[in-house]
Amino acid sequence: MNAPEQIERTDKAALNPEIDDLTKRDYEWGFVTDIEQDSLPPGLDEGVIQFISAKKNEPEWMLEWRLKAYRHWLKMTEPTWALVDYPPIDYQAISYYAAPKSADDAPKSLDEVDPELLETYEKLGIPLEERAALAGVAVDAVFDSVSVATTFKDKLADLGIIFCSFSEAVQEHPELVKKYLGTVVPTTDNYFAALNSAVFSDGSFVFVPKGVRCPMELSTYFRINAANTGQFERTLIVAEEGAYVSYLEGCTAPMRDENQLHAAVVELVALDDAEIKYSTVQNWYPGDKDGKGGIYNFVTKRGACRGDRSKISWTQVETGSAITWKYPSCILQGDDSIGEFYSVALTNNRQQADTGTKMIHIGKNTRSTIISKGISAGHGQQTYRGAVKMLRGAENARNFSQCDSLLMGDKCGAHTFPYIDVKNPTAHLEHEASTSKIGEDQIFYLNQRGLDTEDAVNLIVNGFCKEVFRELPMEFAVEAQKLLSVSLEGAVG
Amino acid sequence: MSNDTNSLLSVRGVHAAAGGKPILKGLDLEVKPGEVHAIMGPNGSGKSTLARVLTGHESAEVTAGEVLYKGQDLFELAPEERAREGMFLAFQYPVEIPGIANSTLLREGLNAIRDHRGESELDAIDFLQIARAKADILEMDHAMLSRAVNYGFSGGEKKRNEVLQMLVLEPTLAILDETDSGLDIDALKIVAKGVNALRAENRSFIVITHYQRLLDYIVPDVVHVLADGRIAKSGDKDLALELEAKGYAWLEEGANA
Ligand SMILES: Nc1ncnc2c1ncn2[C@@H]1O[C@H](COP(=O)(O)OP(=O)(O)O)[C@@H](O)[C@H]1O
Ligand SMILES: [Mg+2]
Numbered sequence: 001m002n003a004p005e006q007i008e009r010t011d012k013a014a015l016n017p018e019i020d021d022l023t024k025r026d027y028e029w030g031f032v033t034d035i036e037q038d039s040l041p042p043g044l045d046e047g048v049i050q051f052i053s054a055k056k057n058e059p060e061w062m063l064e065w066r067l068k069a070y071r072h073w074l075k076m077t078e079p080t081w082a083l084v085d086y087p088p089i090d091y092q093a094i095s096y097y098a099a100p101k102s103a104d105d106a107p108k109s110l111d112e113v114d115p116e117l118l119e120t121y122e123k124l125g126i127p128l129e130e131r132a133a134l135a136g137v138a139v140d141a142v143f144d145s146v147s148v149a150t151t152f153k154d155k156l157a158d159l160g161i162i163f164c165s166f167s168e169a170v171q172e173h174p175e176l177v178k179k180y181l182g183t184v185v186p187t188t189d190n191y192f193a194a195l196n197s198a199v200f201s202d203g204s205f206v207f208v209p210k211g212v213r214c215p216m217e218l219s220t221y222f223r224i225n226a227a228n229t230g231q232f233e234r235t236l237i238v239a240e241e242g243a244y245v246s247y248l249e250g251c252t253a254p255m256r257d258e259n260q261l262h263a264a265v266v267e268l269v270a271l272d273d274a275e276i277k278y279s280t281v282q283n284w285y286p287g288d289k290d291g292k293g294g295i296y297n298f299v300t301k302r303g304a305c306r307g308d309r310s311k312i313s314w315t316q317v318e319t320g321s322a323i324t325w326k327y328p329s330c331i332l333q334g335d336d337s338i339g340e341f342y343s344v345a346l347t348n349n350r351q352q353a354d355t356g357t358k359m360i361h362i363g364k365n366t367r368s369t370i371i372s373k374g375i376s377a378g379h380g381q382q383t384y385r386g387a388v389k390m391l392r393g394a395e396n397a398r399n400f401s402q403c404d405s406l407l408m409g410d411k412c413g414a415h416t417f418p419y420i421d422v423k424n425p426t427a428h429l430e431h432e433a434s435t436s437k438i439g440e441d442q443i444f445y446l447n448q449r450g451l452d453t454e455d456a457v458n459l460i461v462n463g464f465c466k467e468v469f470r471e472l473p474m475e476f477a478v479e480a481q482k483l484l485s486v487s488l489e490g491a492v493g
Numbered sequence: 494m495s496n497d498t499n500s501l502l503s504v505r506g507v508h509a510a511a512g513g514k515p516i517l518k519g520l521d522l523e524v525k526p527g528e529v530h531a532i533m534g535p536n537g538s539g540k541s542t543l544a545r546v547l548t549g550h551e552s553a554e555v556t557a558g559e560v561l562y563k564g565q566d567l568f569e570l571a572p573e574e575r576a577r578e579g580m581f582l583a584f585q586y587p588v589e590i591p592g593i594a595n596s597t598l599l600r601e602g603l604n605a606i607r608d609h610r611g612e613s614e615l616d617a618i619d620f621l622q623i624a625r626a627k628a629d630i631l632e633m634d635h636a637m638l639s640r641a642v643n644y645g646f647s648g649g650e651k652k653r654n655e656v657l658q659m660l661v662l663e664p665t666l667a668i669l670d671e672t673d674s675g676l677d678i679d680a681l682k683i684v685a686k687g688v689n690a691l692r693a694e695n696r697s698f699i700v701i702t703h704y705q706r707l708l709d710y711i712v713p714d715v716v717h718v719l720a721d722g723r724i725a726k727s728g729d730k731d732l733a734l735e736l737e738a739k740g741y742a743w744l745e746e747g748a749n750a
Contacts, residue, residue, distance in 0.1 A: 436591060440551075445588040447572040448548055448581070449602035449658065450609070459601065463592025463641075 040097040046070065049198055052097050056167050059174060069187035069197030076191045082354035083383040083415060084323050086296060089261060096199045096232075156214070161245075162207040163218055166234050169205035176207055180238050184267035184304045184331070192263040192298040192325075200234035200265070208243035208274075217473055219248040233264040239274035241307065246277040248476060262321075263298045272307030272334065277315070279472055281480055283487075284320035286351050294322025294351070301328035305337035305366075313340035314357070315471045317480045319487045322351060327385065329358035332366035332397075339368040342468040344480070346487055347380025347412070356385040356417075361394035361427070370401040373465050376412035377488060387419040390427040397427045405435040406464050408457075408488070436464075458485045500561070501526050501666055501697050502547075507558035508722075509539075509546050516542045518722030519558070524666070529698040531708055531733060534719035535741045540701045541585055543719070544670045547699075548582045549575055562666070576602070577609035579665030583655035583672045585701075590642040595654065598642050599624055599661050606662060627660040631687050648675040656687040663691070668699045673707040685710030705737040 040048060049070050053063040078089070156163050162173060169177050187197040208214050239245055249266075262284070268276050278301075287294025297320075303312035314328035330339025341357035359368035374382045382405070390397045405414035416433055438460055446456035461484055462469070469477045504522040508515065516539040524530055534540050545553035547560065549572035560567040563578065570578065590598070603623075604614040615623070625635055631653055643651050652672050659667055669688070673681055688698065688711050700711055708716070708730055716732040717724045720741065726732065736743075 439588075441588050442590050444550055444572060445584065445590065446598070446602075448576050448584075449598060449662070450573055450576040450605035451601055452571075452573045452605075455601065455605075459593050459597065460590065463590075463594075463597075466592070 040095050042093050042095045044070075044091055044094070044096055044199070048096050052199060052201075055097065056170070058170055061174075061178065062170055065182065065187065066198050066200075069194050070199075072188045073191065073194035073198055076194055078191050082325050082385075083381065084325060084352040084354050086323050086352075089296070091195075094261060097201070152216075155216075159212050159215070160209040161212060161214055162205065164205055166200070166203040166205050166236065169236070173205070173207070176238065177205070177236065180236055180267070180269055182267075184269060184302050185265050185300050190300060193265050193300040196232045196234060196263045196265045196300070200232045203234035203264070204237075204247075205235070206237040206245060206247060208239045208245045210240040211242045212240075213243070214245040217246045217248050231262045233262070235264070235266040236269075237267070237276055237278070238269045239271065239276050239310075241271045242273045243271075244275045246473065247279070248473065249278065249280045250282050260293075261296050261298070264300070266299070266301040266328075268303035268312055270303065270305050270307060270310035270312055270337075273309045274307060275311040275313075276303060277313045278303070278328075279476060280314075280316040280318070281476060281483065282316065282318045282320050282324075283483060285322075286320050286349065287322040289349050295320065296323045297321040297326065298323075299326040301326065302331065303329070303339070304331045305334050305339060305363075307337070308334040308363070309336045310334050311338040311340075313342070313471065315340075315342040315468065316344070317468070317472070317483065318343070318345040318353065318355065319483055321353075324351075324353040324355055326353075326355045327357055329360070330368065331360045331362065332368065332394075333362045334366075335363040336365045337363055338366070340471075341368075341370045341372070342471045343371070344373045344375070344465045344468045344484070345382060346375040346484060347377070347382045348487060349378040349380065351378075352381045354383040354385055356383075356387075358387040359389070359399060361388075361390040361397040361399070364393065364395040365397070366394055367398045368400075370399070370403070371467050372401075372403045373468055374403070374405045374414050375408070375461060375464070375484075375488075376405065376414050377408035378412060380412045381415075382413065383415040383417065385417045385419075387421070388429060390422045390424050390429075392423045394424045395426050397424065399427075399429045401430065402432045404433070404464065406461070407435065407437045454485070454489070457488055461485070461488060499525055501563065503561040504543075504547075505559050505561075507546060507560060508556045509542055510554045510556055511542050511545075511552055515556070516553075516722060517546065520719075520723055522717070522724060524697045524699065526697055527692075527694045528715065529692070529700060529711065529713045531700045531702060531711075531713035531716045531730075532719055533702060533705075533716065533733060533736055536703075538719045539722055540719055541670055544582055544585075544668050544699075544701065547575075547668060548572055548580060573605070577606050579606075581659055581662055581664030581667045583652075583659055583667065583669040585670040585674075587643045587646075587651040587655055589644045589646075591644045593642050594639050595642050595657075596621065596624055596638040599638075599658060602658070602662055624657075624661055627657055630660060630690055631657055632683055633657060649677070649680050652676055653680065653684060656684050660687055660691060663696075665695065666697050666699070667691070668701070670701045671703060672700075673702055673704060681707060682710060705733040708733045 040051060046067060049066050050063065053066055153163065182197065185193050187194055206218060237245065237247060268278060270276050284295040284297060285293065301314065305312050312330050316328065318324055328341060332339050339359050343355065345353050345355050347353050356372065357370055359370065361368065368388065370386055372384050374384055376382045384403045386401060388399045388401065401418065403416050407414060414435060418431060420429060438457065442460065443453055443456050446459065447453065451459065462481055469480060472480060500523045502524040504520055507517055507520045509517040520543065532540055542553050546555055555568065562580065567575065600620045603620065607614060624638055628635055628638060633653060637654065643654060646654060652675065655672060672684060676684060685707065700713060713730055716728055716730055718726040718736065
């Protein structure tokens with residue numbers, strides 16, 4: 001980036017009084033120190049977006065893209081149709097840029113970490129060295145993750161696979177980012193997606209070239225800097241013709257995060273004969289027993305099966321967050337393309353989740369499968385919201401949907417809203433739904449056979465979720481089971 | 494009745510309520526190792542309440558009395574601890590549990606009991622061999638093992654499944670709560686065969702039934718009649734025949750007299 005461009009940006013920033021103050025304050029150290037500023041005061045306007053973009057050394061087109069999204073966002077209103085209830089969010093009270101914390105602020109060792117958090121790690125069976133990393137202990141002091149990540153990256157590079165942070169991709173592969181970004185989730189798509197497009201912090205970028213099968217599960221865990229993607233994460237995954245990739249997002253350990261609002265966007269693109277498998281285990285802080293302090297998770301995830309015979313599968317296990325608003329979807333554009341959605345969502349205490357999927361059938365012989373398992377305990381409220389659309393050209397499209405709810409106790413709730421819109425008479429849809437309750441009689445029956453209540457609940461819950469768990473990569477599935485049992489501790493008996 | 498220290502189970506002056514209503518009003522019962530006791534009584538007399546008291550179901554609220562099981566205070570033990578100590582209930586109304594395979598429940602239960610006894614857990618293959626052999630005794634299709642626990646089972650299949658679990662878990666004290674009701678004569682014979690196969694010196698049974706018919710196949714050592722919250726009468730197997738002929742009213746007249 002050259003100097004005149006940078007100066008132009010400071011000028012734009014000066015339009016905003018707050019940024020104006022900030023730049024004035026910093027002026028004596030000159031512009032360079034200005035972008036080394038570690039965080040912005042709360043507030044959002046064009047100056048803030050310019051600051052973020054400059055901070056990331058982004059090319060002009062990226063800034064323009066962000067600004068366009070921001071200007072559109074200003075004209076939008078926050079959606080209210082979801083069955084979740086939370087106090088109004090003050091978007092001017094949020095700080096939109098915070099640099100990764102330096103190692104100096106991080107806990108120096110596990111002794112400095114909240115014992116309750118450590119106890120949870122222990123229950124989940126997370127290896128000692130990983131616990132430290134998760135709790136934010138300065139990683140280099142514990143184990144050399146960087147070298148692991150580097151060998152991993154070399155292996156992928158040999159195959160022509162790109163796997164890096166989103167910021168890095170903007171710098172190193174701008175043509176690819178430009179070609180695909182916003183083509184699945186347009187900046188104008190919805191309120192939270194528009195906000196994300198304007199202010200996104202970082203995220204992941206994956207590109208698997210034609211004919212390449214990615215030989216390992218890609219996990220953010222192995223990506224350097226993964227810990228600090230921030231509250232507005234942006235992910236883009238592209239599988240070219242015949243490519244295959246399995247991507248794992250998240251982590252079963254409860255992630256600490258001071259930001260309450262999270263609005264991520266994930267875009268997947270599968271070309272002819274390509275397959276993308278995207279698995280998530282989300283376990284953000286759900287808040288205390290009364291729901292205080294939990295994360296609001298408003299995510300837009302969408303995959304485009306752009307090519308013929310392409311396939312996209314979403315598998316998610318959602319146990320965290322105070323509020324979840326999330327509908328991983330598939331646009332089945334290519335003929336014979338396949339979309340799948342396998343979901344387990346758990347709400348306990350005061351957690352609320354409105355989640356589901358959209359399957360949009362455009363091409364001929366497109367097929368989709370929806371398996372949704374909702375578990376509510378305590379005062380948890382859960383809504384399944386699913387839409388299956390079959391457009392006029394979707395000859396012989398097929399959908400199978402199954403939505404099951406499991407209730408524990410009598411203060412929680414489960415709601416199901418399936419929307420169906422069929423424009424082609426050859427389309428075929430099947431929908432099954434059930435609601436069951438973990439009754440005290442079931443627990444007693446299992447107690448009477450020698451099982452304690454915790455094992456009894458786990459057995460019932462795992463049985464209920466098995467169709468989803470078997471879609472997860474093996475070690476993830478084992479972790480997910482443990483996670484559910486920890487999340488449900490004390491929910492019965 | 495004596496407070497025999499050789500008893501496997503000593504129920505002494507137990508009072509219990511269900512839904513706030515007193516049901517058991519001073520019940521005594523002594524069961525020695527190897528004995529088969531039949532408990533008969535009209536509908537609503539508290540037979541299932543007794544089973545719930547013994548197995549620790551919270552709907553049966555014990556208000557007085559004590560129960561010793563293997564010499565220890567039964568009420569100190571949680572329901573799963575009673576199960577691990579060899580107490581088994583074949584439920585009058587077996588509960589459906591979608592999502593858990595019959596074989597999974599049996600293996601988890603058996604391993605919990607073995608673990609409690611300090612024995613090693615059985616691996617999947619050894620376990621399956623045992624489970625299949627027991628299913629054969631009851632002329633049950635092996636496919637029943639992989640079906641969800643009682644889920645969509647017919648009434649008769651549920652009862653037979655209870656007996657299968659009993660055969661696999663090999664309890665010390667088995668309580669059968671109207672396992673015969675809803676069974677045709679052939680099924681009844683098969684169930685009786687399963688129970689008789691398990692009869693042993695160190696194993697006792699409490700067989701709750703409405704009908705004398707079952708006792709032709711499972712011959713009891715003692716027959717008790719439960720009425721008005723107590724054991725109103727005890728006798729040998731002929732008492733069951735007498736009841737069958739005269740009805741419970743005869744007994745209530747006697748009790749009120
Ligand atoms: N949970 C409960 N709440 C209220 N009443 C109950 C409950 N359980 C049992 N009862 C009542 O207690 C009495 C005895 O029931 P039960 O022991 O099941 O009788 P039996 O098995 O001899 O037919 C009945 O009047 C029944 O309605
Ligand atoms: Mg009964």
